[in-house]
Amino acid sequence: xxxKNVFGEPIEACCSNPLTGYFRDGFCHTSEYDRGSHTVCxxxxxxxxxxxxxxxxxxxxxxxxxxxxxxxxxxxxCLCAGRxxxxxxxxxxxxxxxxxxxxxxxxxxxMALLKQYAADxx
Numbered sequence: 001x002x003x004k005n006v007f008g009e010p011i012e013a014c015c016s017n018p019l020t021g022y023f024r025d026g027f028c029h030t031s032e033y034d035r036g037s038h039t040v041c042x043x044x045x046x047x048x049x050x051x052x053x054x055x056x057x058x059x060x061x062x063x064x065x066x067x068x069x070x071x072x073x074x075x076x077x078c079l080c081a082g083r084x085x086x087x088x089x090x091x092x093x094x095x096x097x098x099x100x101x102x103x104x105x106x107x108x109x110x111m112a113l114l115k116q117y118a119a120d121x122x
Contacts, residue, residue, distance in 0.1 A: 001029045004103045006111060014041035014100040015076035018069055028078040028102040036080035037108060041100035042093075043119055046073040051092035052083065076100070081108035088113065095119040 005011040016026040022038040023029050030039050042048070044059070049071065052059050059077070062070040071077055076097065085108060087093040096117045105114070115121065 001027070003027070003029050006098050006101050006103050006106055006114060008103065009099070011102055012097075012100045014078050014097065018071065018075065018077075019067075020076065020078045022078065024067075028100060028105075030102055030104050037082065037104060038078040039081050039102035039105035040079045040084045040109065040114075041076055041097040042079045042084060043095045043097070044071050044073055044075050044077050045092075045094040047092045048087055048094040049073065051087050051090060055083070055086070057083070081105040085109050085113075088117075093117055 003011050011027055013026045014020050014028050019026055021027050021029055022034040028039045028041050030037055049060055059071045084093055096114055097120050098114060098118050099120050
């Protein structure tokens with residue numbers, strides 16, 4: 001896939017352990033079939049995990065039938081852009097890797113907002 005990050009550069013891998021992404025290829029790649037837009041590469045925080053669970057998306061419980069071991073704080077994961085924005089509005093948005101975040105996220109989350117949470121800007 002030739003997808004770009006939010007800077008218009010080749011997107012970098014988000015995480016391979018656990019293997020993340022809509023396609024489970026380690027990247028925040030997307031397609032028209034990715035209705036959730038799993039495009040924001042976030043550094044998962046405990047606060048976000050609790051918030052996500054309160055919204056009905058338990059990311060901590062292993063789901064072996066989906067090869068999902070559950071997430072822990074500190075791991076990187078491709079989040080749905082809309083869920084990340086919802087977490088921001090509630091005060092629980094995790095930090096993000098901009099070099100690893102798909103440019104498609106900008107259709108939902110403004111770049112200025114992502115930059116406020118950037119873990120990879122000098």
